[in-house]
Amino acid sequence: MSTLLRLATAGSVDDGKSTLVGRLLYDSKSVLADQLDAVRRVSEDKGLGHVDLALLTDGLRAEREQGITIDVAYRYFATPARTFILADCPGHVQYTRNTVTGSSTADVLVLLVDIRYGVSEQTRRHLSVGRLLRVPHVIVAVNKIDLVDYAEEPYAAVEAEVRRIADSLGVPDVWTIPVSALVGDNIVDRSARTPWYTGPSLLELLETLEPEDAVADSPFRFPVQLTIRPQGAAAPEFRDYRGYAGRIATGRVRVGDEVTALPSGRVTTVAGIDTAAGTLDEAFAPMSVTLRLADDLDIGRGELLASGSVPEASADLDGTVAWLGERPLRQGARVLVKHGTRTVQAVVRGVHGRLDLDTLAPTAADELALNDIGRVQLRLAAPIAAEDYASSRTNGSFLLIDPQTGASLAAGMVRASAEPELDADLLDWVI
């Protein structure tokens, strides 16, 4: 059975990220002849001495003209064991926005470091973002080892520095690998030129790291998307059908389980689990199913069905946000909060500090500018049943939306504890 792994790559063009992505696609035979021909042709037109694999990933006209990567691009490759969705996050423009976007769905974050220059400011920032977004695994590919004659010492220095920063941030699972994306060392196969390195190649590691487990040890959470009630439009046996459609966010559910609908607080039991392919006795995340309930509750879209330790619904929301709006966020701003399948009006009660991604320290601030990450408190027009992002990346995340233009303004992560304390330990602060 092939499983799906979502990874995000971050780093600048100078670190060789596009080359690395091109190399992964090329070596896993996901690049086809006509794509390679096009890249070869353009490389020759540009007078390059080699086939520039970066051209495989830079798709937009402006990107090729300016030689930079503008937007997150999604790539696909597969090995017999795994199917990979790769979010390629450019480092130059809007790097926070792009890395936050890519990390939000990633099981693995792959960062690039140029071995000649070591850990950069941007590497620290990317590690911070990966930690903040709680990406389960981080791989730091220490690139361009061919340019230091495959020497161990510079690699060991980078590795030590990466570990020091990762420890200080509390990044749970960090791997470092010496690679040459250009030549292909330690990308698919372990390289004979780095005998001092005994770890896995990049692809070996990607094939073995476990994607986030949203089933085991997670309580059942099911945001209701819509009510399916076909009435006269269905076959006669389904005229009285009433089911609640959604995708299981975390955990598992069995027929007969007691569930609580939030924020209404009504309790009932699951009478049936339906899919178009048949009924099930049990379902688990991330399956899309339709649940029938024993009682005729007056619930619909926006309700969360939950069991286990049921979250408390609240109209006060405290969270860390990555601000992506052009205009600064200040106290008093009116926004929409989208959490799960529920969208409610909200007002910003306060902005309480900003995370300085350069020094990795919280600083006092009462407004957030584009690409800032900070703490905000929101008062909602109606309660939502959110829980800590630390306990659930799905039920602990939210969007801020501009009510007038509809633009997405911020990526938000719920922090359940009440008042922010700026002098508190950093780890506590970043969730």
Place this chain on the structure above:
Amino acid sequence: MTAPAPTAPAASRLNHLATLESEAIHIVREMVAELERPVLLFSGGKDSVVMLHVARKAFWPGPVPFPVLHVDTGHNFPEVLAYRDRVVEELGLKLIVASVQDYIDDGRLLERADGTRNPLQTQPLLDAIAEGRFDAVFGGGRRDEEKARAKERVVSLRDEFGAWDPRNQRPELWSLYNPRHRPGEHVRVFPLSNWTELDVWRYIEAENIPLPDLYYAHNREVFRRDGMWIAVGEVTSPRPSEVVETRRVRYRTVGDMSCTGAVESDAASVADVIAEVAAVRVTERGATRADDRLSEAAMEDRKKEGYF
């Protein structure tokens, strides 16, 4: 090569195909819940067929709660149109046809010198969207198809001219899709964004979805043009220098007859096609679409003007 049935809960981890299906169902349901008037682009091509299949599963036991729209270039394969009509009839769907031929007949559009009608689809499409006041347009587009599509969001905002602005896209975070838009704007929605050509075929096999016959190997009178096998037909006749021969071919994509080429193939069943696609060394658009060869950024340019 047989993929397991996507909805079978064998273990506590879904296989990749079941994960992709669940993601697509989630996206379709989100848009139907949040928007007023969705429509599905349905041509009878395999990606739109899979999209429709996913939509049926998303709302079972209810009907698909939106109409389907086909932009007919007037140069479509007759067997694909027949398939389209059969499916629409069987499922009791409402079909809206936007006809490029009508636009050419009354002078609103001019036939191109090269005879290709794919770029002419944009205006009838935008008019049909405006006329139907559709605010969400589902398509079967996939990011692995083309470089510009690799950068497109699952839920992609279009301005009042139907234009895509690749430099001003909304960040798409977690699985919190944001389809909000101002009056006159709409969103294009691509629930199969994360699927590859191979995923589509494995899903067709696992779900036993019927397709138009020309996706499978058959004998056809063809001639060679621009490195592709073009069928002899009403709109594609060979030039004096082009030799007509009968070859065993199949289509990897079905679009406008004038710019869609066949590939030589013996793949007569879904399993054969899966084996072929897994081993193939050319992308489906590279092999079969003349219109994407116009320039390095042909697709991007058409998308900016409001194309799918």
